[in-house]
Amino acid sequence: MDVRAQVSMMFHLDKCIGCHTCSIACKNIWTDREGTEYMWWNNVETKPGTGYPTQWEDQGKYKGGWEPKGDTIKLRATDKFRGLANIFHQPHLPTIDDYYEPWTYKYKDLFDTEAGDDQPTARPISLITGEYMDINAGPNWDDDLGGSEIYARNDPNLNEGEREVLLEIERLVFFYLPRICNHCLNPACVASCPSGALHKRGEDGIVLLDQNVCRAWRYCISACPYKKTYFNWKTGKSEKCILCFPRIESGQPPACFHSCVGRIRYLGVVLYDAEKIEEYASAPESELIQRQRDMILNPHDPEVIEAAGKSGVHFSMIEAAQKSPVYKFVKEWDMALPLHPEFRTLPMLFYIPPLLPVIGYVEKGNYRLDDEEFFTTLDKARLPMRYLASLFAAGDESRIRSVLEKMLAVRMYRRAQEVDDITPEQVKVLLERTGLTEKECEEIYRLTALPTFEDRFVLPPSHREYQTELAIDDPYTFKAEIGVGGSLNIDDRPHRGL
Numbered sequence: 001m002d003v004r005a006q007v008s009m010m011f012h013l014d015k016c017i018g019c020h021t022c023s024i025a026c027k028n029i030w031t032d033r034e035g036t037e038y039m040w041w042n043n044v045e046t047k048p049g050t051g052y053p054t055q056w057e058d059q060g061k062y063k064g065g066w067e068p069k070g071d072t073i074k075l076r077a078t079d080k081f082r083g084l085a086n087i088f089h090q091p092h093l094p095t096i097d098d099y100y101e102p103w104t105y106k107y108k109d110l111f112d113t114e115a116g117d118d119q120p121t122a123r124p125i126s127l128i129t130g131e132y133m134d135i136n137a138g139p140n141w142d143d144d145l146g147g148s149e150i151y152a153r154n155d156p157n158l159n160e161g162e163r164e165v166l167l168e169i170e171r172l173v174f175f176y177l178p179r180i181c182n183h184c185l186n187p188a189c190v191a192s193c194p195s196g197a198l199h200k201r202g203e204d205g206i207v208l209l210d211q212n213v214c215r216a217w218r219y220c221i222s223a224c225p226y227k228k229t230y231f232n233w234k235t236g237k238s239e240k241c242i243l244c245f246p247r248i249e250s251g252q253p254p255a256c257f258h259s260c261v262g263r264i265r266y267l268g269v270v271l272y273d274a275e276k277i278e279e280y281a282s283a284p285e286s287e288l289i290q291r292q293r294d295m296i297l298n299p300h301d302p303e304v305i306e307a308a309g310k311s312g313v314h315f316s317m318i319e320a321a322q323k324s325p326v327y328k329f330v331k332e333w334d335m336a337l338p339l340h341p342e343f344r345t346l347p348m349l350f351y352i353p354p355l356l357p358v359i360g361y362v363e364k365g366n367y368r369l370d371d372e373e374f375f376t377t378l379d380k381a382r383l384p385m386r387y388l389a390s391l392f393a394a395g396d397e398s399r400i401r402s403v404l405e406k407m408l409a410v411r412m413y414r415r416a417q418e419v420d421d422i423t424p425e426q427v428k429v430l431l432e433r434t435g436l437t438e439k440e441c442e443e444i445y446r447l448t449a450l451p452t453f454e455d456r457f458v459l460p461p462s463h464r465e466y467q468t469e470l471a472i473d474d475p476y477t478f479k480a481e482i483g484v485g486g487s488l489n490i491d492d493r494p495h496r497g498l
């Protein structure tokens, strides 16, 4: 057992109000520079919809992530060895049109235009060409338009028949999906880079891209199935979310987390067994979620604690893992799921799927929420269960249903206490069906509805004095650099800017 610590996040989608404050906080700190105008390390998209860059989930188009090969896996688009033969040709990169052409407005005209009969206007100007332009796309162009004719129709998670169902007016439905880099355990971006510019930090698993080493091959952009590495046309280097590591090292949460209005974000440490990465990333698709859960270890287990100590995990990280809200939601309660686990990068950002758009429906022109009918309401779901399963469960609808039933059970448990129209017998049936105890319902309710900042952010400040030693002699970091199946000699290990 090779126990490692990973800083992991969880987003509770029922709480996201789609305000984009997180995106703006990130933009103001990290991508408010020339060459980064079109980049949104944190973006929030409306689902169903096509997202940013458009249709990023369609790996038939972009060829990102890993695919099975025999009893292991290989990068779908390329790897550093096959890619070297084809290094100047990248057929699967998103184009600027797939993101959007960034623009500003010619505000000066509002002040300098001579007096006349018409109101002066500030016309949009391209930030790439400096010319006037017509705006026809943006990073959240389909904001709140989920289910609408254009966007739901092109969502790669829906097949043709299901898209038609969403277009019936009474089933119109949407929810928000905030996205950042998943700081994956099996990062395709790291494995694909011919220059060795990316690495996964041994001490906390944050995936970083060394600007001094990047040679602009852009393999990372093709390889990341979440399209969370970007190319800076000004510097000629790739860039990505750094999980605000300078803030984390000083005990502060990432900017997106800190600014989140809905308080949907939870951040904590999880411990995992690095020896299992290849085995679990190569598991049959139907087992991927369970394997990813299995990989996360019990931080209270004495054997795990001892192995973590031997691997150099600092005691404060082990202690943080024991109090981690992410561990509770992912492992103890089995309620938080990874986004598109079938991409096989073992993403370390988890989501609680949204319940609200699923249980609401329209009857005789009135919007209704049928709490009384308990689980049968899931059968009348406005959003096909298969849609959520395609996003968060590699197609396994039973997994989504189990999470939504737990969320409903907690809701009914609380309602029995507050409104008094649910009987103790009904609560008992709900708890038996979901396997939750009253204590767990109470804890889930508290951590969902009433968490303090300290409940949501459980991470000690870094210990730089240990990190440098760990990263220098860190076989796992090296393994992640070459990726599953890689075979570089240890002496070939590239400079990582330490």
Ligand code: SF4
Residues within 6 Å of the ligand: 180, 181, 182, 183, 184, 187, 188, 189, 190, 207, 223, 224, 225, 226, 227, 228, 229, 240, 345
């Ligand atoms: S492969 Fe994973 S770690 Fe790499 S950029 Fe994409 S989401 Fe981030």
Ligand code: SF4
Residues within 6 Å of the ligand: 015, 016, 017, 018, 019, 020, 021, 022, 023, 044, 176, 178, 259, 260, 261, 262, 263, 264
């Ligand atoms: S700040 Fe929070 S609530 Fe607002 S869009 Fe971002 S994740 Fe959602």
